[in-house]
Every structure is written in C-alpha cells, then in structure tokens.
Amino acid sequence: MDVLTLSRLQFAITSMFHFIFVPLTLGLSILTAFMETRYVITGDTTYLKMTKFWGKLFLINFALGVVTGITMEFQFGMNWAEYSRYVGDIFGAPLAIEATVAFFLESVFIGLWIFGWNKVSKKVHAVSIWLVALATNLSALWILLANGWMQHPVGYVLRNNRAEMVDFMALITNPDGLLKFAHQLTSGYTVASFFVMGVSAWHLLRKNETDFFIRSFRIAATFGLVSTIAVGIFGDMSAVEVAKVQPTKFAAMESVWESKHGVGMNLLLLPDPPNECNSVEGVCVPNAVSILAFHDPNALIKGLKEFPPELRPPVLPTFISFRLMAGLGTYFILASLAAVILSRWGKIENQKLLLTLLLYSLPLPYLANFLGWVVAEVGRQPWIVYGVLKTSDAVSKSISLSQVIGSLVGFTLLYGFLGVVDIYLLAKFARKGPDNDLTTMLKPRGQEA
Amino acid sequence: MGLQITWFILWGVLWAVYFMLDGFVMGAGILHNLIGKSDGDKRVMINTIGPIWEGNEVWLVTAGGVTFAAFPTTYALMFSYLYSALFLLLCALIVRGVSYEFRSKEESTTWRKGWDTAIMLGNFLPALLFGVAFGNIFEGLPMDAAGYHGSLLSLLNPYGLLTGLLFVALFVVHGALYLTVKSTGDLSKRSQATADKLWPGLLLVAVAFLVYTNFATKLYDNYLAHPLLMIVPALAVVSLLAIRILSAKGNPLAAFTASSLTILLVVGTAITGLFPNLIPSSIDPSSSLTLYNSSSSPYTLQIMLLVVAVFIPIIIGYKIWVYRIFRAPVREEEVLADKQAY
Numbered sequence: 001m002d003v004l005t006l007s008r009l010q011f012a013i014t015s016m017f018h019f020i021f022v023p024l025t026l027g028l029s030i031l032t033a034f035m036e037t038r039y040v041i042t043g044d045t046t047y048l049k050m051t052k053f054w055g056k057l058f059l060i061n062f063a064l065g066v067v068t069g070i071t072m073e074f075q076f077g078m079n080w081a082e083y084s085r086y087v088g089d090i091f092g093a094p095l096a097i098e099a100t101v102a103f104f105l106e107s108v109f110i111g112l113w114i115f116g117w118n119k120v121s122k123k124v125h126a127v128s129i130w131l132v133a134l135a136t137n138l139s140a141l142w143i144l145l146a147n148g149w150m151q152h153p154v155g156y157v158l159r160n161n162r163a164e165m166v167d168f169m170a171l172i173t174n175p176d177g178l179l180k181f182a183h184q185l186t187s188g189y190t191v192a193s194f195f196v197m198g199v200s201a202w203h204l205l206r207k208n209e210t211d212f213f214i215r216s217f218r219i220a221a222t223f224g225l226v227s228t229i230a231v232g233i234f235g236d237m238s239a240v241e242v243a244k245v246q247p248t249k250f251a252a253m254e255s256v257w258e259s260k261h262g263v264g265m266n267l268l269l270l271p272d273p274p275n276e277c278n279s280v281e282g283v284c285v286p287n288a289v290s291i292l293a294f295h296d297p298n299a300l301i302k303g304l305k306e307f308p309p310e311l312r313p314p315v316l317p318t319f320i321s322f323r324l325m326a327g328l329g330t331y332f333i334l335a336s337l338a339a340v341i342l343s344r345w346g347k348i349e350n351q352k353l354l355l356t357l358l359l360y361s362l363p364l365p366y367l368a369n370f371l372g373w374v375v376a377e378v379g380r381q382p383w384i385v386y387g388v389l390k391t392s393d394a395v396s397k398s399i400s401l402s403q404v405i406g407s408l409v410g411f412t413l414l415y416g417f418l419g420v421v422d423i424y425l426l427a428k429f430a431r432k433g434p435d436n437d438l439t440t441m442l443k444p445r446g447q448e449a
Numbered sequence: 450m451g452l453q454i455t456w457f458i459l460w461g462v463l464w465a466v467y468f469m470l471d472g473f474v475m476g477a478g479i480l481h482n483l484i485g486k487s488d489g490d491k492r493v494m495i496n497t498i499g500p501i502w503e504g505n506e507v508w509l510v511t512a513g514g515v516t517f518a519a520f521p522t523t524y525a526l527m528f529s530y531l532y533s534a535l536f537l538l539l540c541a542l543i544v545r546g547v548s549y550e551f552r553s554k555e556e557s558t559t560w561r562k563g564w565d566t567a568i569m570l571g572n573f574l575p576a577l578l579f580g581v582a583f584g585n586i587f588e589g590l591p592m593d594a595a596g597y598h599g600s601l602l603s604l605l606n607p608y609g610l611l612t613g614l615l616f617v618a619l620f621v622v623h624g625a626l627y628l629t630v631k632s633t634g635d636l637s638k639r640s641q642a643t644a645d646k647l648w649p650g651l652l653l654v655a656v657a658f659l660v661y662t663n664f665a666t667k668l669y670d671n672y673l674a675h676p677l678l679m680i681v682p683a684l685a686v687v688s689l690l691a692i693r694i695l696s697a698k699g700n701p702l703a704a705f706t707a708s709s710l711t712i713l714l715v716v717g718t719a720i721t722g723l724f725p726n727l728i729p730s731s732i733d734p735s736s737s738l739t740l741y742n743s744s745s746s747p748y749t750l751q752i753m754l755l756v757v758a759v760f761i762p763i764i765i766g767y768k769i770w771v772y773r774i775f776r777a778p779v780r781e782e783e784v785l786a787d788k789q790a791y
Binding site (some may be wrong): 059060076081083090115116405414428 | 492496499500501502503504506507509510511513516517518519520521524525526527529530531532533535536539540542544545546549550551554596597611625631730745746748749750752753756757760761764767768771785788789
C-alpha cells in the first residue's frame, strides 16, 4: 500500500460516510418543509406533529452530514495537493461559491428553525425550513458542478503549468454537472421517500399511531413515485452524456470490449477483464446498449479494446455497480407505484407484505447512491480530471505513508463510532413515534418565567 | 495587482471574522465544565451556542474555500504541509459539532458526562491547533524548492506553542464574556468572574507574544517601513485593556464587543505583518508563498470577487437579523420546557 492507494481509500471512506447523511438531508428537508407548510395553511396539528417528528430525525441525521463535510473540503489540499495546485484556479471556485451562497444560508436558518419555534411567527418559521431545503439543494448544485468538471472539463485552458478558468458560464452550464445534479437530487429524494415509508411501515405493522403514519406514508409515496421516475429519466440522460464524453467509462459500464454498431444488451453477463472479453453472455436484448448510449439502435459503441489497457477503468466494479444501480432504480419505481396505489385507494395498514417489503427496503436507496458514485468515480479512472490529469499525478508529494495510515485509521475509528451513535439515536427516536403532548410544543418561550 | 491585494485583504478578513465568531464558541466550550456546575447550567451554556455555532463555523469553510479558489498554491501546500495538525483539527471539530446535538438526547449521566468532556476537548484542541498553526505561519515554514522539511513535532516549537496559548487565552476570555451576556443569575456572575480572573493571564501572554514576535518572526518589518500601520497593533492593545475596564464598569456587552475587536485586531496585526506573504519560508525567502506567486488568474479572482461582493453583505444582513432574534439571555426554565432544545 502506498500514499496514493491509501489516500484514495481515505477519500472513498470519508466521502461515502459523508454521503450516508447527505441524500436524506436533501429530501427530508423538503418533506419536513412541506409538512410544516400544510400546518401553517390548514392549522391541522397532525401536520405540526409530523413536522416535529420527522424534523427531529432530520436533525439527528443533519448534524453528522454537516461536520463530516469539512473533511471533504480540507482533504483536497491535504491529500491531493498536486491536484489542488493544478486545477484550483477553476475547481476552487464552485467550492468557495458553495460555502458563500449555500452553506451560510443553510447553517444560519437551521439554527433559527431548531431554536426559533416561539421566537418568530409560524410563517417565518416555515420559511426558514424552506430556506434550509433550498440551501442544501443549492449546495449539491455547486458540488456537482465541481464534480461535473472532473468528469468533463470545460471552460479552461492549460496555461502557466495549470488549468486556468476562462469561461465561468461554461463551468456552470456544463451538462455533465447539471445532469448529475438532477440525477443526484432526485436520488436524494428517493432516499428520503423510502426512509419515511420505511419508518412509517414499521409503525403501521404495529398499528401504532395509524392515522399519523398513514398520512406520512402517503406524502412520502407520492414524492417517491415522482422522484424515482425522475431519477430514471435523468439517469438515462446522464448515460447518453457519458457515452458522448467518457467512452471508456461507458464501455466499462456495459462491459463492451469490441467496437460495433447496434450493440445489444446481455441480461446475463460476466466480464473477464484478464482475457479482454465476457466469460458469460446470454439473453440478449438487441440494440439496447446502442439505444441507451445514443438513442439510436445502430449507433457505434466504442469497445474497451479501442483504448490502451492503462487508460481503461477497472471494469468489474464499474459494470457490477451500474447493473445493480439500474436494477434497484427499476425496483424503486415499482415499489413506490404500489405504495401510491395502495395508500390512496386501499387500506395500506392491512398490506402486511408491502409494508414489510418497504421496511426492509429502507437501506436500498442508500446502496443505490453509493453504487452510482462508484460508477462515476471508479469509472473515470485512471483520470482524476478526465483526459487532463491522472489520479496518480494528483496526490500530495509531501505527505508520508505513516501520516496517511494514521489519518485513515483515525477517521475510520472516529466515523465508525459516530455512525453507530447516530444510527442508535435515529432508531431510538424513530421507534418512539410522534410526541402527542402539544401543550409543551406551543408554550411560548423566551418570556419572563 | 490590485485584484491580488484585494484578495489578500479578504483572506485576512475571513480568518479574522472566523476567529472572532468561533472564538467565543471555543472559549465557552473550553470553560464548559469549569463554569457549568449543574446539568442545568451546562444545558443553558450549550443552548446559548446552539442556534449560532454552525453559522460561525461556516466562516472557516469559506476561509478554506476562498484560499482554494483565490490562492490555490497556498491552499495546496499549506494543507498538505500541515497534514497531521489538520487531521487532528478536523477530528476535534467533528466531535465538537456532534456533541452539542447528541448530549441531551439521553438522560444517562455517564452519556452526558462523556459528551461534556468531548465538548471541552473538541473546543480546546482547535483553539490550540489554530494558534500553533498560525504561529508557525508567522515564523515561516521550513520549505524550499525540494518541499517541506518540518513535521507535527517541529510545529510545537516555543513560538508556535506561545501563539497557541495566546489563542486559547483570547478565546476563553471572549467566551466567558459571551456567557456572561447570554445567561442570567449565578451562571452569568460566575462567567464574568471567570473572565476577570483570566484577563491578567491573557495580558501576560499577549505581552510575551508581542515581545517574542520581534525575535521569532519578521512580522514587524512592515511596521518599521510604514510606521503609520502601528495603529493596528496599538488599537489591539487598547481594546485588550478596554475588556477589563468595561467589565469592571459592569457592562459585559461592551466588554464582549472589546474582546471581539481585540481578536479582529490581533489577526489584523499579524496579517499586516505577513504582507505580501501568505506563508513565508523560514529557510529560503524565494520559496515563500506570496499573494503574487500563489494566486489564481485575474479572471478567476474577478469572478470570485463579484460573488463575494454580492453575497457577503446579504450573509451579514441575515446573520445580524438572526442574532437579534436570539439576543435575549437563555434561561434554565425555558431550556427544560423545550423538547427541541439541546
């Protein structure tokens, strides 16, 4: 193990850990804001209880997402100094803008929302959670524009021994960044929908607070159906973009070795990278890969053999992650469709099978998020900036093996411990169910005792 | 030229504002177990911090982001050279943040005592580490064309440690005054007494720092060349003295304002002394990172200046608005009655 490998491992561990919390934040902030808005408009206190209950889970999740985010920003300089020096002129901008435009808004108004229940009017309070939701989503936009630039670098020239920004508009209209943003946002909404449906299912199976959880379930199911369909649409558009600008990644996603027109999709497939072929191929859907890539049944797909081996990404993890992710995405659409139908027109509290299925499906959208990022990041290798800078040239020169081992072990232990505590608290408050004592919720505070 | 100097000033201002705002959070955290006697005291203290700590920490994220965008070479070298110190800093800041959120979510005394210790360490360690890191930057890092020749241990030199001590001393007085203003009754009185008791120590460390700086760094060169600049450190000393005078007059809010100004001016003094370096080299002046040789292209600096010019005033606007909403002191009864409170 060298500094490069361990630095990659550390970035993978810390970003994936950070990413346990981010997708739920993206979606649950919107659901909580929606519930509070319904309360303000209708005055129905069930919506107030919903806001408090789901809001509490949102906050326990949110805290760890925020604090682990700082590691992400610092690590570029710590472990990837050559990268930071080489591309900082263009890559630093979206990160700095994210902090200025989005992160301030989010962190100031989350404080107002948590502690301001009786300090500001109902409307201002509801507006503050909408601002938090807006800000978390804006954060994602800038981070994904930064990542989009790594996938498809635009708006720069190589000058003064580095990549310098020459076209800011190109950076912020980069289709790779914008499509990733849309795909990620709706994936986050999917995580939140399945989280709310899963927790609600747990209570409905026990006949706890049935009215409260049926209504929560319905909101999440509708939000989930729209989101899961959108994930698929934006995912498809992203795949077209990948086929266009990152041919090596696309070939690895589909495990295509030979260049060919009208490539079909084998439902059964096992790549054999050492022999540069697939050891198993079967149940072929004709022309499907060509259609997926260019929306054209006869399109030419460049195979991996077209590229020298040192410029190909690891095929197995890219291929398997993509397949699994796409499969899960399809399942999510079907599951939320069933959830919408049975919660609108049937007695969802009696649908034991679907409820059990949704309860155990709670972690699956998280898994799909991880797999998507494996496709994006592993599939981009050996490049850190596609076609511009190799990952192996990006790592810091001044750090030693013992330093990276120390930080890797330290982060893993600390994150592991905090993750366990956080999940324990989430489970504890999720099981407890809503607080029905509205008197303490509505008592004014900040006045003379 | 003008752009780079503007960004250098902004870089200094961002760090100064960050230390002023997070300084009282760190100070209050360091004093958490010292001033907080009962569980009620501690919850009041956490709830004075609760609504605003995240917004304050974002100034650090912004300072980091701006260093990346405006001075990428400085960002790359500073962060990789100070790797181990930054790793410890990150762990401490992570622990601190979750401690506030987690502490009161369980009734058990062991649980709460554990997070109380975490709050103390999670605030003490960053205060010390920031001081040590900046002390070393003032001295210059041992770097040349071949790279960096220091280590975590070499950072812990006498001047680095003294700067660390200065940061801790500034922050605890600042934090104690914040708690004085934001709490009531006995807790408020104890906080003010603590600030008064710690102040002579701060004065002592500050004098030692000013003297030692003359021997350990080149920060005073700019002041000798342009004596008019002396007004910055002079004002820093005045506001440091004002802290004690205003506190003795029974006006803790004014004393807190003075400690805020002291932090801004101390950082201002150091950054003025550094100019035009962001990080001087202690072994090879030609390897120093300056605002000229480590900045982004003019185009990037212009775009970023536009963003900052539009958004920083908006941010300051809504931050002041939210601070005003939470201006009343926190009382124990309301914390106990509020299930959403920390």
